[in-house]
Amino acid sequence: MAEAYERLLAEIETMVADEVRPISAEHERTETYPLGLVRRVCEMGLPALVTGRPAVPHPTELFCMAIERLAEGWVALAESVHLQTLATCGVARHGTADQREQFLEDMQLGRTIAGNCLSEPDAGSDLSRIATVAELTGDTYRLNGVKTYVGHAGVAGLLNVYARTSGGGLGGITCFLVDADTPGVAVQPPEEKMGVRALPTAGVVLRDVEVPASRVVGRLNRGMIVARSFFVQGRLGIAACAVGLAQAALTHATAYARKRSQFDRPIIDFQGVSFLLADASVQIEAARQLLYRACREADTGGSQVEMLAAQAKVFATDTAMTVTTNAVQVLGARGYTGAEPVERWMREAKLFQIIEGTNQIQRAAIASRL
Template sequence: MTVTELAGVALLDEVVRLTRDELRPSADAAEEAKEFPRELVRRLCQLGLVRLGLPESRSGLEFCRAIETLAGGWLAVAESVHLQVLAAVGPARFGGAHVRDDVLPTMLSGAVIGGNCFSEPNAGSDLSHLETTAVLDGDRYRLNGEKSWVGHANVGGVFNVYCRTAGGGLGGITCLLVDADSPGLNVHRPVRKMGVRALPTATITFTDVLVPRDRVIGRPNRGMLVAADVFVQGRIGLAACAVGLAQSALEYAVAYAKTRIQFGQPVIQFQGVSFLLADMATQIQAARQLLHYAVTRRDAGHDVSVEAAQAKLFSTDVAMRVTTDVVQVLGAYGYAQDSPAERWMREAKLLQIIEGTNQIQRAAIAARL
């Protein structure tokens, strides 16, 4: 089945429908079974969400609203679409003719799932200590090393691998687009995560993997220029995930508080509950406005490195606070796995860690003060 790309209101309406009819009913069982929703992700890509998420589309608000909606239904799906966008950012802007003409279209359509390989056992937030190397051997690079915490690792068909090709520090890093079926590339057992279990994350090792020179994304030894675009988009997309997750949790808590009767009245009539919900609503709206400000400025052509970091930091902290408070509002029901609240709380924690920990975001913001 081929799904036609949509735009504007039609696209958002279809995202809302899919979230209501397919994501929400599937989330709990699939998370329990750790089943990657490949068909759902492919259909969302075919609708045009990946193309919409690319910075050059200048459709940041529309993309964020779509991701917010998806995250409110099932974070793993929103995260997967977000990761697919991140995998396409480099090839779309910096890829050569072969990559743009032959590889990128398969990523935009979801026919091929993509991923980014940044982290290593000894290099997480500090990419200056990358140990994965690529040595030019004729018209190919010989790639060796190990990458950790690779999203889409067990389902991906292509990966952007950031590796050292010269010198030390942040200079001498190159981005190579590597096919998952390349001889010498091995994907290991998925990490057993606290949450977002339907989205596979694993270690990938590279042993004398040969990568053609035309698979260099950008210029040799200038991979951090590619990474910079990925980092900004990553923080924007993750902030959208956080806002959507928090909004869904709030709506669930409000509905519960209006129907849960204690001491002869709905618990929402107690100020201890209603004020807590009011604070949640205010924090979520503030996070949303900070995110939308960042993407609006980016779409207008501004450097939003700081604004993206602020949006990621604030939105994910809000999501963690809101989902924790929602469990408190629901009491024992919130702690039980029969309710989605405890899953949301576990999922929110991930958002504070990936795409640069919130401590790294604070450091990035402070450096520009």
């Protein structure tokens, strides 16, 4: 492994142990966004690994290894850095020279927090139902519509808003870079979520929001090309979050099973418990290797990247769900209470089966390639 890999991963591991683990539970309880930590991780160069021109040989793999370690400490932090990276992809890969000059560095370094506004009340898995409209008058677009479940809403300064500029279907959608403080942009109160509460998710209402034509990202009516350019990264980043979370649950459940005694022996001596842990270790390692395989395909421009990224997303997130659920089982009553983090991790794992394309949508994509 290159020296740069080791340095970055060691830096993140130290940060997770010293600064992240001690505060994560309290931030989740108070629903406090960790802006300072997100910025620090961005300054370490994570978003730039996949949105810039990194000098390391396998930047996607390094990015996912780093996200995995962050998620092992705190999912909301890992997920926020992942989201920031996805929200930067549009400008990095499709932005004009002026847009890149004006926004890219601040986004990569987390000085400007950004979000992606794709989902709407009638457009979840089916983005062809996007109904937010953008009408051109002179050289200004006027945006009207409702966006739902926008990650970073309320803390983001910039929003990538996908709106309809022509016809129906997936064609006719355009991506706009909108300042969150533009008149007419109204961020709704944060959703009351099952988990990952420190990272705000909210609806965004757009009413006569004026956006200059110079803020179109990519080509007019080709916004889905912009969105598709980060779908693979979205799957890989969530798979990395899931592997890290599952690893945290296995480590915690194993330590507990060694120390908790019933019937005069540690519960890890019962096969009913130890086989849950053994299966978890198998599934996590398999998920991790599938993720790294998919990352290498991304880093080498391989033709199987979409298939592998979907497979890794499904397998890693289903693994995280199983492993965190079984971790609660291993901890018994304590696992079901807030005295231990495993109930929170179980709630957090559920998110990964839903976002960045639900696992059913991933399976449909895999099946269509078979």
